Amino acid sequence: MTILLQVEGLTKKFGGLTALSDVTFDLPEGQIMGLIGPNGAGKTTLFNVVNGVYPATKGKVIFKGKDVTNVKTYEMAQLGLARTHQIVKPLNELSVLDNVIVGACFGRQGFGLGKATPIAEEVLEFVDLADRSDQLASSLNIAQKKRLEMARALAAQPHLILMDEVLAGLNQSEITEMVETVRKIRDQGITIIMIEHVMEAVMKVSDHMIVLNFGAQIAEGTPEVIQSNPAVIEAYLGDPKLAQKLMQKAME
């Protein structure tokens, strides 16, 4: 198995506050990795450091065998790393199609406009936004904006997508659809790290999971291992017994 992303001892401090401390993991190609942890655990910060929004205080990020610590976000994108945002960032005054074309044009493949257009249309079809492609991005509702984020990331044809709470704010049927979409993306050979609070869904879809608490990595393993790890349960829900019950329910 090839390792796509290696994170070694990654630490991020904001002034006196340690947002990430010594996070280390290997991510094999073609997997879905679930990244969970309570609010404020440093999950989004981890994404931000990996994709170059914030410089790392210490540690290394290696992507496709290349040291990419503190590389600019646009360089990461060109190397094949795409991401979606927890708080969606649509290019409001551009059409939905143009939003996705931006992803295709400037991402890993760097397509020209002519080539990017059919790819963007295809991706919009895939995330079920094709009938909205002429609308302005600002006119979409939140679930559609989440799918737009996904479409922009996909259009770049990246090696790895960082998904930041793509399920948050969606209703049950939308979650089911989105989980299906995530699986399909993985089946295309794209590796995924997803931050998620919807436990049931993330347990189902992940091959491997990492748990952060107060910036530290407190557990790692398959969903089965994670759900029976008392430290995780404690950190996550405070009450181990109740938590265990909930997690078991999630696995069924």
Add this chain to the structure above:
Amino acid sequence: MKNWQKYLGLIISLLAVTLLAVWPLITSKPVDREVAFTILKGIALASSLNIILGYTGYVSFGHIVYFGLGGYIGFYLISQQGWSIYPSMLAGGLIAGLFAFLLGKAILRLRGAYFALATIGVNMAVLSFISNFDLLGGPIGMTLNFNIYKEYGGAAQALQLIFYLMVAITLITIIVSYLVRTSKFGLGLLAIREDEDAAEVMGVVAPNLKTWAYVLSAIFPGVIGVLFFFKNGSIEPHPAFPLHTSIELIVMVMLGGQGTVFGPILGAAAYQRMRGLLLTTPIFKNIQLSVAGVLLLIIVLFIPAGVVGWIRNRFPITRRVLQ
């Protein structure tokens, strides 16, 4: 879509400018030519500004600095070095572009109001520097020896030539504006305008794209500056770097619709016409600035997308035509 329809936005824009250029030739009144010249100058300057302001979303408040800088360089070459108008225009444009490149690398890191303030500062710094710079005439500026127009077949011929050159520059500016708007480069600029951080996450190399947009939007004002002051026969610091005109250019872009190709054309023509009318109407003559101010306020408060933007939003079908 048929091939020619794809270019409809460009064709309409070029047609509008061509009509404006032909009008004084038909009436053959010099005063009409002057009016047309002023409008064309407004169109070309506003269209250039639109590349950084409308497409990229950076409010270049002191953009007139490139007009003055190019004007000074060209004027110096013509009056002191005996260059002809063509290479001088080229030099004016190139120097303006080079200055924008170096400056842009630094000030385009600033966002929002900070960038706007910095551009005002740059304009004032260059203005006050040139007022002290004796090689370029210091506070008095420079004048042309009128014999120089003989080279072009006399003053009347020269004026005619200057008008044709203005038409040509305007047409080129619009073509460039259109090409930028419809290219991958332009799409990157629009993405930066909408959300620079999100654009970078998608791989848009914002620092480079912004710089090139800024350079492009500086070159044409540089060229036009040379032409304008060659026509004017003299150049002085304050008329070369009028902050006021700089803001008028923003008004033109806003009035027509920022971020569209046709907007600055419409905005510049409407604004210059309106200004001309106000100046020649007795009751408004003394308070023309106030009337213009009220109009600007109405635009900002009620149609911030500008006329073209408003039409495009209101009637989506027009988007293909009004680019």
Add this chain to the structure above:
Amino acid sequence: MDFLLASLSDGLLIGFIYGIAAMGLSLIFGVMDVINLAHGPVIALGMFSLYLLYSVLGLHPYFGLVIVAVVGLLLGMIMYAIVVRRVIDAPHLSSLLATFAVNMVIIGLGTAVFSTAPYNVDFSLGRFSVGPVTLIATRVIGALVAILVTIGLYIFLYKSRPGRYIRAVANNKTAAELVGVPSNFILALSFGIGTMLAALAGALIATFFPFTILAGGTYELKSFVIVVLGGLGNPVGALVGGLILGLIEGIIPTFMETTWVPVVEFVMFVMILLVRPTGLFGAKQ
């Protein structure tokens, strides 16, 4: 040496007045994130108001200041209610252009009434000497008034209820609204105080310099430089920035042509924006 001292003290005295003009600009930016391009014309209105009160109505100039302050406050609140309120949450371009439109309206009307000819308030309190330095009395009083105004503003902002509200809104508008601060009134008040400071600065300058309706533009640009020196949105920094600018204007003429002053000022302005956009004292992010 004496020349340097004289030049420095002149610069310092005028620096206080630059300081209060810049404080107004800085307060408005700090509270509502608006760069007020109508600041210059308000400074000019302050000059002409004092002219009318003194030369036409015959009031004592320092009594006239009080009226100028009240008029400035009201004018600012009206400007806020009609214009600024509508662009406060819009992109920067909108607020820049809206306040510039107000600038055009004021300058247009002002030019129609006063033309662009120079005026002056023909008022003098003579000179007096402190050691080797001779000072012009009106400038000293101007500086003292500026200091008093600064102290007053400080007490108002930190000790009074509306002042605390202003700081709360500047800090976090949404949170302030949640705890019941009437943010619309507070914003109007802040804008009013900002323009009041500009009008006062104009009136004080008018007691010792001749002026035209366009003169405010120069002081507005100086205010920009000062505000950037002291940190955008930091009124106390603005006063210190004003003093620094005054000193620079005092020192430069002792070793190079006065005409180089604006070159130095504006180059410094751009450099500070680039290197340290939070101002020399780096107060507020």
